Amino acid sequence: MTSHAVPPVALPHEVKLDRLGEIAVKVGLGLAPGQELVMTAPVDALPLVRRITEHAYKAGASLVTTLFADEESTLARYRFAPDGAFDKATGWLYDGMAAAFRNGAARLAIAGENPSLLAGQDPEKVSRANRARSKAYMPALEMIAGFATNWTIVSYASPSWAKVMFPEDPEDIAVARLWHAIFAASRVDGPDPVAAWQAHNADLQRRTRLLNDARYAALRFTGPGTDVTVGLADDHEWNGGATTAKNGLVCNANIPTEEVFTTPHKARVDGFVRSTKPLSYNGTLIEDIEVRFQGGAIVDAKARTGQEVLLKVLDTDEGARRLGEVALVPFSSPISQSGLLFYNTLFDENAASHIALGQSYSKCIRGGVDMPKDQLAARGANESLIHIDWMIGSGEVDVDGVRADGSTEPLMRKGDWVS
Amino acid sequence: MTSHAVPPVALPHEVKLDRLGEIAVKVGLGLAPGQELVMTAPVDALPLVRRITEHAYKAGASLVTTLFADEESTLARYRFAPDGAFDKATGWLYDGMAAAFRNGAARLAIAGENPSLLAGQDPEKVSRANRARSKAYMPALEMIAGFATNWTIVSYASPSWAKVMFPEDPEDIAVARLWHAIFAASRVDGPDPVAAWQAHNADLQRRTRLLNDARYAALRFTGPGTDVTVGLADDHEWNGGATTAKNGLVCNANIPTEEVFTTPHKARVDGFVRSTKPLSYNGTLIEDIEVRFQGGAIVDAKARTGQEVLLKVLDTDEGARRLGEVALVPFSSPISQSGLLFYNTLFDENAASHIALGQSYSKCIRGGVDMPKDQLAARGANESLIHIDWMIGSGEVDVDGVRADGSTEPLMRKGDWVS
Ligand SMILES: [Zn+2]
Ligand SMILES: [Zn+2]
């Protein structure tokens, strides 16, 4: 008798890349027939751009436009441009993107930048350039943050990013390891990726429903270097997984995503926090952040590396030192368990509970999407040019829900959901 | 006694590419310190984009933005997009570019497209897509055609273009041959490319001065299949080589350039013309065009290949079957002598005298740059969504200047200047 044991055969890279393109269009964007698509991507990501473009047209897209960014060209500016150049941004391009969104275009961003691209550059120039860009991008960002259209972010394993993550490996090995992590986290490995995403979205939806029903006044995080009470905005609403955009289309804004998140109250955060993972901010690595909050604002801040950039960020505007988001991610989530540090918010924020400095999401206030700014502010929603997530969760951090009467309820122990 | 004969050493490719970048910035754009630069390029042209970006920043550019185009993504649209998609264009992006030009940005285009990219696609879709794009691009194109800002076009030897030119060579040889031709035509081979361009510009300026002094009423082209009298616009002005843009900066709009050109009178063209080189129009090759003009308009047109696209082009609008440019290029010019067919207007128009269907250049009317449209039209300047050059000169074509009194003067014999 002969028995043929069939070993599990790994899918070829091209098949996985094509599936990532399909997930990006069908799950990430939920692209509608006839819709225009505006994509941004690093030049390295061209192979994925082509897979996404094909799937978008097959899904009925009318026109797909990709705006590529080249890291060498960005560096050339820091190396050779005159000092006066750094307050300029491509407002004409961001205004154009905002116009496209207003006219119904969907938005897809491919992430894959070198996290330490600008590490060696003058922090003063980096900060001025970031500030100019944030300001110019504001009208488009507001539409994205408010889900005026369906949008998503997916990732590409570019060599410069892979080398930062795996500095001891040769480039091809580093890229292969990063692809392995991206494909796993993006759930394209299984037999039916689209179905896997539907199940995952259902899990996240159950969790947000429980939290919305609980209506905590605050969350308290405790762990090494951390004891902070994060007040939640009045009428806050928890979100996670799929979102229905204002145009009625259902999208997954982040691929991967493991978080449930809501809006803190901008004046009700008190205590001290230590970051649990490095923050990669526009090419600068900010490590071991320690801050103290008082009445919602950061009143003391330091960091082991990148402190100068961090302090400049906090000075961006009035809202930059207050919180716009608080998010819960279990320590046992797949990205966390990979043990990898991605130096990329899209992944690292999905490995740990986190908070974000700056702009809040109006959809995290009940009825907030159509609310005027002053009413959002009255409920405690923060406003800023920036939105920067940084990780405060780990296997050593506990989270409690705090009720309006001061009673508490354990939510997470050693980083994982109690129930 | 030993004698060391030193053979002439060819410059390494990287040096020539860098020089092409330098020529593009210094001669092509005449970029001013503090100026923004908007560049368009095929993704293949990334190495040249980086050389240009570096030279632009060294020349004091404040911000260089490159909009890349990917031919595979363009093809995916024709293969997979729904039929209704083809009337859509990226108006938001073209409007953004126009806004950048209005705010002082310079404009650089890198040409290097596959000339037969769309040859196998449905001509109806190609025509609708071209029409939608031409319309959306109009505000930006008008600023470029009117030299509201300094601009230039340079070329990159992309593999898809090289393979069309040298179908029998392996790809690396084809690319190397195309580079050889581009570098030679762009005058980067000699010891001092910038000085070579200054001398060339002086030659072209002398020729335009002679023609402007002569004030011909018309030009008559005669040769195999051709006997056409092209009336010149009232107050026409000959141009060639460097141009002073409205912002005061001196640019060379085409690298290479060998032509002197002016505006025909839109109602005074009569006779028949046969094209002398194939016309590559948005991916379709149109060969052996034969047309008959009457009162300025094409009343009969056929072509051996691409006739369907040609006929659709002529129907674009009222001005599409009338002339917007007539240009003289000696048969002995370097590009003509290379004997190569580039399937690319930037090169082929500089190998032969030509005419252009459609939009005229306001700078080719005396005082035209600041003239309202109705006054330009009163002088005979044509208006259209399109501007398409096609070659009517060769070693067998003669050109005569025709004075207002009907007397003639030989200008070119067998394709070369008489004096
Ligand atoms: Zn988050
Ligand atoms: Zn966030």
Ligand SMILES: [Zn+2]
């Ligand atoms: Zn011309």
Ligand SMILES: [Zn+2]
């Ligand atoms: Zn022309």
